[in-house]
Amino acid sequence: MASARFSGAAAVLLSVCWLGGEGAFAGSGHWAYQRPTRPELPRLAKPQRAANPVDRFILDRLAKRGMAPSPLAKPEQQARRVFLDLVGRSPQPGEIDVFLADPG
Known part of the structure; x- marks a missing residue:
């Protein structure tokens, strides 16, 4: 019977989360409830090294730490x-x- 009680509680919790939206977390500012934004791409001294936008963030972080990227x-x-x-x-x-x- 414990599994029946658990599944009933899970159904109630699921319906509250589904229908209530943010519920108790409405004003918390939790990252999961923030609308995604596109970050500005970092400017690089050698942008040709970046093969894609993710590389720009990695190369920027390496430069800030005084590190050089590994060779290809x-x-x-x-x-x-x-x-x-x-x-x-x-x-x-x-x-x-x-x-x-x-x-x-």
């Missing part, structure tokens, strides 16, 4: 990282060749 990885290193992340093992030599031959 060679394609062979990228292949190894992709295999370790996605497959969970190091690639075989033939798999690296296939990766390097793919222009995409």
Whole structure:
């Protein structure tokens, strides 16, 4: 019977949250209830280094801390990282060749 009481309480809580909107948190200023805004992109000394907008934020933070970004990885290193992340093992030599031959 405990599960029936829990599911009933969960249904009440869900309906209050769904129908009541912000409810008790209306005036709290919690980030979850703030309308998203697009931040201004940081200005960089070398903007060509940023491949996308996220890079601009990372490079800006590194510059503020007096740090330099790491050099770009060679394609062979990228292949190894992709295999370790996605497959969970190091690639075989033939798999690296296939990766390097793919222009995409």
